[in-house]
Amino acid sequence: MAPVIISTDKTQLTQFSGNKSSYPVYLTLGNIPKAICRKPSEHTCILIGYLLVEKILASGLTKQDKSSRVQRLFHDSLKVILESLK
Secondary structure, X not given: OOOEEEEEOOEEOOOOOOOOEEEXXXXXXXXXXXXXXXXXXXXXXEEEEEEOOOXXXXXXXXXXXXXXXXXXXXXXXHHHHOOOOO
């Protein structure tokens, strides 16, 4: 058994045509020493997918309903991305 760490962070794809952004999802193992894990040259993280960055249409939705939809979209997306890990 090894702990698995999933991480994501907003990444700007371009600044010249509409400021497109993406949320890549990375996977790493939790038992890798910090001295190695923090060095990009060691390639300890792998890209496993991207999260959707589209806006949720909020017309006719309450603030709570919009928040609920965003949370469901996030969790459903991660479920699909992590399916092969199961």
